[in-house]
Amino acid sequence: MKTGGRLYGIGVGPGDPELLTLKALRLLQSAPVIAYQSATDRESIARKIVSQYLPGNQIEVLYHLPRALEPEKAKSIYDQEVEPIADHLASGRDVVVLCEGDPFFYGSFMYIFTRLSDKYQTEVVPGISSLMACPVSLGVPFTYYNDILTVLPATLPTEILITHLLTTDAAAIMKLGRHFTKVRDILHQLGIASRAKYIERATTTQQRILPLDEVNPEEVPYFSMIVIPTKQKL
Numbered sequence: 001m002k003t004g005g006r007l008y009g010i011g012v013g014p015g016d017p018e019l020l021t022l023k024a025l026r027l028l029q030s031a032p033v034i035a036y037q038s039a040t041d042r043e044s045i046a047r048k049i050v051s052q053y054l055p056g057n058q059i060e061v062l063y064h065l066p067r068a069l070e071p072e073k074a075k076s077i078y079d080q081e082v083e084p085i086a087d088h089l090a091s092g093r094d095v096v097v098l099c100e101g102d103p104f105f106y107g108s109f110m111y112i113f114t115r116l117s118d119k120y121q122t123e124v125v126p127g128i129s130s131l132m133a134c135p136v137s138l139g140v141p142f143t144y145y146n147d148i149l150t151v152l153p154a155t156l157p158t159e160i161l162i163t164h165l166l167t168t169d170a171a172a173i174m175k176l177g178r179h180f181t182k183v184r185d186i187l188h189q190l191g192i193a194s195r196a197k198y199i200e201r202a203t204t205t206q207q208r209i210l211p212l213d214e215v216n217p218e219e220v221p222y223f224s225m226i227v228i229p230t231k232q233k234l
């Protein structure tokens with residue numbers, strides 16, 4: 001039997017604080033401890049999304065999960081970062097972990113889930129993912145009927161991106177950042193650049209939508225996406 005506090009992983013949506021589920025809101029406000037991740041030098045995006053709903057009397061745990069590390073090094077850092085959350089659970093306190101978008105869709109919560117869910121009762125609350133929000137914010141119907149949708153991290157090598165883009169009807173290309181130029185050039189090479197739409201920080205007050213060729217590659221943030229909607233069928 002699992003004892004101790006309960007672990008919750010809640011999706012807080014893509015940025016607009018109103019795109020939070022009622023269940024996420026209830027759990028967020030009732031837990032004694034909330035945890036969230038951020039880059040060492042930046043404010044947590046997930047916390048910023050929910051800041052207006054916080055009751056102000058909770059213990060807050062900030063953790064860092066650095067990206068682009070060797071798997072072995074990452075594993076030991078992740079093990080350490082999870083410890084303060086495990087300590088609260090062991091002391092019987094429920095912990096709500098905030099996760100931008102949906103927790104199980106490239107979410108940082110998964111690294112906590114894989115380490116702690118065997119030991120503590122765990123519940124995951126889905127969130128509105130950027131995959132759903134970006135096409136809507138762009139105003140482009142995304143997939144119809146039997147269309148195949150492919151999700152591609154821009155961090156993949158050129159040949160893999162090309163292989164998948166050649167065999168899909170619609171695509172979402174995530175994690176652009178410094179990989180933007182590579183992706184833009186591939187889309188031109190494949191003749192699909194005119195269908196591709198670029199958006200950054202979707203649903204937030206800083207949302208920007210730009211034609212692909214007007215994007216300054218030096219300024220592409222990590223929270224950006226290229227959406228390639230299916231060809232209109234009817």
Ligand SMILES: C[S@@+](CC[C@H](N)C(=O)[O-])C[C@H]1O[C@@H](n2cnc3c(N)ncnc32)[C@H](O)[C@@H]1O
Pocket residue numbers: 014015099100101102103104105106107108128129130131134173174175176199200201202203204222223224225
């Ligand atoms: C580590 S993944 C996290 C995805 C998140 N769990 C979700 O469900 O949306 C981060 C990537 O999601 C995309 N993303 C997340 N939020 C976004 C937003 N508001 N606007 C555009 N892209 C976003 C970006 O491509 C970013 O590189």
